[in-house]
Amino acid sequence: MSVVGIIAEFNPFHSGHEFLLNQARLIAGNDPIVVVMSGNYVQRGEMAIMSKYQRAKVALQSGADLVFETPFSTAVEPADLFSLGNIEQLAKLGVTDLVFGVENANLNFAYLGSKIAEIPQNHMDFKDYSQTYSTQYNQMVAREVGHEVNQPNAILGLAYAVANHNLGSPLKLHPVNRIGAGHDDLLQRNGVVQSASAIRNLLLHGEDTSNLKYWVPKAEAIELSKQEIYPNWNLLYPFLKYRIESSSIDDLRQIYQMSEGLEYKMKQEIHLSRDFTEFLRRIKSKRYTYSRLRRLSLYTLLNVTQDDMIASFNEESLMLLGFSKTGRQYLKKNRKDFQTEIISKVDKRSAKSGSLALQVRTDRLFEQIMGVDQNFGQRPIEV
Amino acid sequence: MSVVGIIAEFNPFHSGHEFLLNQARLIAGNDPIVVVMSGNYVQRGEMAIMSKYQRAKVALQSGADLVFETPFSTAVEPADLFSLGNIEQLAKLGVTDLVFGVENANLNFAYLGSKIAEIPQNHMDFKDYSQTYSTQYNQMVAREVGHEVNQPNAILGLAYAVANHNLGSPLKLHPVNRIGAGHDDLLQRNGVVQSASAIRNLLLHGEDTSNLKYWVPKAEAIELSKQEIYPNWNLLYPFLKYRIESSSIDDLRQIYQMSEGLEYKMKQEIHLSRDFTEFLRRIKSKRYTYSRLRRLSLYTLLNVTQDDMIASFNEESLMLLGFSKTGRQYLKKNRKDFQTEIISKVDKRSAKSGSLALQVRTDRLFEQIMGVDQNFGQRPIEV
Known part of the structure; x- marks a missing residue:
C-alpha cells in the first residue's frame, strides 16, 4: 500500500498542481492521496488569496482524497520547521510516500538530505550578521554537497529531505519535475502553466481574468473571477x-x-x-x-x-477540510490508529487551546476581510 | 486678580462657546482666561470631530488666552473623575474662578456641591445591578437636595462643584446660563445656536454645510467644510x-x-x-x-x-496647545510657580512616561485616520 502525501499551499491551485496530483496518482494507484495544506495564511507571511475551503475543494476535485489544514504554527514558519511539521503530520496520518515538485528531479534528495542532516549543529550557528541566515545556510549546503542548490523548489525539497531524515525517514521521497521546469517549459511559453505568484499578481492588479481558465480548473476560475476581495x-x-x-x-x-x-x-x-x-x-x-x-x-x-x-506546537491537531469517497474510507478505517488528532468540526471545547485556538483566532481577520466564517459552523467538504 | 478657568471639549467649538468665553471675559477683565480642553478623544468615548490644534486655535481666536490639553486619563472618564482632574489642573495653573454653562444658573452649585460631597461614601455604594450607576447616583442626589438635577450640563456642573469642594474649594464657581437654554431659546429657534452634537451629526451625515457659518466662527466653518474625514x-x-x-x-x-x-x-x-x-x-x-x-x-x-x-494619573502633565499675548505673559510670569508640568514641545524624553506617553500613543490612531501628526513636531499656536 502506498499512501501518498503532498505538502501544499495551493495559493491558488493551478495546472502545475493538477500535474503533481496526477503524478501522485501514478504512485498511489487506488490508495489515497493525502494533502496537508496551509490554511488562510501562508509561508511567505501573508494571507492566502482564496479561502482554505475553496482551495481544498478544487484539490479534491482534482484528485486529492483527503485535505487537512496544516496548523498555523507549522504553516507560517521557515522551510526547516515548515518541513518538519508537515512531514511529521503526514507520517502520523499513515502516509508512506511523499511526492513533491522540483526543478530537477534527478537530484538524489534522500541522499542529500541525510548528508545535510548530519552536518554537526555547530556548523549551522552562523555568526555573520551581514548576511541572512538562509544565504549562509545555502552556502554551507553548497560546500557540503559540492554544488549549489538555489532553485526555490529544490531548496524546499531539500528541507523536506532533511526533515524526513531527522524523523527517521518515515516517507519515501518522490521528487517530480514541475511543469514549466526544464524540458516542459514549452507549456509555460504556450501559456498552459502559470506560477501561483503570477496568478496572484494578475488578480491583485485587477487585470483581465479571461485567461484564468487556462491556468486553473474551470470551476476555480469562475470562483476567482467572482471573488470581490483578494487578500493582500x-x-x-x-x-x-x-x-x-x-x-x-x-x-x-x-x-x-x-x-x-x-x-x-x-x-x-x-x-x-x-x-x-x-x-x-x-x-x-x-x-x-x-x-x-x-x-x-x-x-x-x-x-x-x-x-x-509554543501552545500550538505542543498541541497540534489537524483540521479536516475535505475528503473524497476513497478518503472517507481510509479515514474510517485508520483514524483510530492516527498519532494525531483530527478535527472535523470546530466547537468551543476544541477551540479552547492548542493549534485550533490559534487557528480560530488568526482566521478572525480573514473572516473580517472576506465576510465568511472559516471554522465554527463549517463542515468538511465531500467530493 | 481673577484668573478665569474653563473646562471644555469644544467638539466642535460653536457660538454657545463664544458666548461662554464672553461671559468669562466679563469676570476676567484684563486677566487671562485659561482653558483646559480635552485632546483628540472626548468624554463620551469617541474621537473628536476636529483635531485638538484646530479646536484650540478657534478658542484662542474667540477670546481664550491659554489652552492646555487635558490628559487622556482625565478627559476620557466619567463626570466625577473628569471634574476632579480638570479642576485640580486649573487650580495648579493659578486659576481662581471657574465659569461653566448650565441650563439654570440660579441653582446654588457651591452649596449643592458641598452637600453632595458630604454624603457618606457608603451611601454611594450602589448595589442595585438592575440600574446604572449614574441613575442611582442621580436618585441619591435628588433625595439629598430635595429635587432632581437631570439636565446634562447641570449634572456636569454639580460634578464640578463636588470636585471643587473635595479639593478644598480652590475655585469660585460662576455658573452661567447657556445660550439656547431657558429664555434664550429664541436664539436656538432662530438657528443662531446649535449644539455641538447637532453640528457633529450634520457633518457626519454629509449634509449641506452652508449653514455652519451661523453656528461656528467663520474660519472654523471653512476648515470644517474642507475637512475630508470626520472621525466617528x-x-x-x-x-x-x-x-x-x-x-x-x-x-x-x-x-x-x-x-x-x-x-x-x-x-x-x-x-x-x-x-x-x-x-x-x-x-x-x-x-x-x-x-x-x-x-x-x-x-x-x-x-x-x-x-x-495609573501611570498617566500618577504623572499628569499639561500640553500647551496655544496662547494669546496675555496668555504668554501670564505663563512667563507664573510658570515657575505652577504645581503642574507644562509641555510646550513633545520630545522623546518627555514622551517616555506618564500622561504624555499615553497621549502620544493614543493620538497615533487619530494621526492614522487624519494624516496629520498631533504631537511630535507640533508647537503651540500663537494668536
Whole structure:
C-alpha cells in the first residue's frame, strides 16, 4: 500500500498542481492521496488569496482524497520547521510516500538530505550578521554537497529531505519535475502553466481574468473571477499600522520572533511608511530576509505571541477540510490508529487551546476581510 | 486678580462657546482666561470631530488666552473623575474662578456641591445591578437636595462643584446660563445656536454645510467644510473589531475598566455585529450606560490598560496647545510657580512616561485616520 502525501499551499491551485496530483496518482494507484495544506495564511507571511475551503475543494476535485489544514504554527514558519511539521503530520496520518515538485528531479534528495542532516549543529550557528541566515545556510549546503542548490523548489525539497531524515525517514521521497521546469517549459511559453505568484499578481492588479481558465480548473476560475476581495498586504496594512502604533514596546516584545530590538525599529518605521512595501524596505537589514520580516509582520498583525506558538506546537491537531469517497474510507478505517488528532468540526471545547485556538483566532481577520466564517459552523467538504 | 478657568471639549467649538468665553471675559477683565480642553478623544468615548490644534486655535481666536490639553486619563472618564482632574489642573495653573454653562444658573452649585460631597461614601455604594450607576447616583442626589438635577450640563456642573469642594474649594464657581437654554431659546429657534452634537451629526451625515457659518466662527466653518474625514465610530469600527478578535481574553482583561466578564461578552458580540451601534446594543446591560460602554470600547480600541491609566494619573502633565499675548505673559510670569508640568514641545524624553506617553500613543490612531501628526513636531499656536 502506498499512501501518498503532498505538502501544499495551493495559493491558488493551478495546472502545475493538477500535474503533481496526477503524478501522485501514478504512485498511489487506488490508495489515497493525502494533502496537508496551509490554511488562510501562508509561508511567505501573508494571507492566502482564496479561502482554505475553496482551495481544498478544487484539490479534491482534482484528485486529492483527503485535505487537512496544516496548523498555523507549522504553516507560517521557515522551510526547516515548515518541513518538519508537515512531514511529521503526514507520517502520523499513515502516509508512506511523499511526492513533491522540483526543478530537477534527478537530484538524489534522500541522499542529500541525510548528508545535510548530519552536518554537526555547530556548523549551522552562523555568526555573520551581514548576511541572512538562509544565504549562509545555502552556502554551507553548497560546500557540503559540492554544488549549489538555489532553485526555490529544490531548496524546499531539500528541507523536506532533511526533515524526513531527522524523523527517521518515515516517507519515501518522490521528487517530480514541475511543469514549466526544464524540458516542459514549452507549456509555460504556450501559456498552459502559470506560477501561483503570477496568478496572484494578475488578480491583485485587477487585470483581465479571461485567461484564468487556462491556468486553473474551470470551476476555480469562475470562483476567482467572482471573488470581490483578494487578500493582500496593502489591504491589511492599515491594521498592521494601527496594531504597531497602539501597542506598547512590551506588547510588541511578546510577539513570536520579535528579536534584537526589531520592536523599536518597527514602531519607528511604521509611522513613517505609507504602505507595506515601504515599511518592509525600511525595516530590512542584511541580517533578515524579506520572508522572515513578512512573517514577523504577520505574527504582529495577528498578535501571535511566543506563548501562542509554543501552545500550538505542543498541541497540534489537524483540521479536516475535505475528503473524497476513497478518503472517507481510509479515514474510517485508520483514524483510530492516527498519532494525531483530527478535527472535523470546530466547537468551543476544541477551540479552547492548542493549534485550533490559534487557528480560530488568526482566521478572525480573514473572516473580517472576506465576510465568511472559516471554522465554527463549517463542515468538511465531500467530493 | 481673577484668573478665569474653563473646562471644555469644544467638539466642535460653536457660538454657545463664544458666548461662554464672553461671559468669562466679563469676570476676567484684563486677566487671562485659561482653558483646559480635552485632546483628540472626548468624554463620551469617541474621537473628536476636529483635531485638538484646530479646536484650540478657534478658542484662542474667540477670546481664550491659554489652552492646555487635558490628559487622556482625565478627559476620557466619567463626570466625577473628569471634574476632579480638570479642576485640580486649573487650580495648579493659578486659576481662581471657574465659569461653566448650565441650563439654570440660579441653582446654588457651591452649596449643592458641598452637600453632595458630604454624603457618606457608603451611601454611594450602589448595589442595585438592575440600574446604572449614574441613575442611582442621580436618585441619591435628588433625595439629598430635595429635587432632581437631570439636565446634562447641570449634572456636569454639580460634578464640578463636588470636585471643587473635595479639593478644598480652590475655585469660585460662576455658573452661567447657556445660550439656547431657558429664555434664550429664541436664539436656538432662530438657528443662531446649535449644539455641538447637532453640528457633529450634520457633518457626519454629509449634509449641506452652508449653514455652519451661523453656528461656528467663520474660519472654523471653512476648515470644517474642507475637512475630508470626520472621525466617528463607524470609521473606527473595523479597527475595534480587528482588535477584539485578534486579542486573547487575557489581553482584553488588561484593558482599563474591563470588568465582570465584559471581555467575554465583547469577544462574542463583536463577531456578530455589523457596526458599532449594533455592537453597543449587544453589549448593553442594565448595569452600564452607553457612555460607559463607549468609553470601554475606546480604551479597547486604543489598547489603554489599567497600568497605562495609573501611570498617566500618577504623572499628569499639561500640553500647551496655544496662547494669546496675555496668555504668554501670564505663563512667563507664573510658570515657575505652577504645581503642574507644562509641555510646550513633545520630545522623546518627555514622551517616555506618564500622561504624555499615553497621549502620544493614543493620538497615533487619530494621526492614522487624519494624516496629520498631533504631537511630535507640533508647537503651540500663537494668536
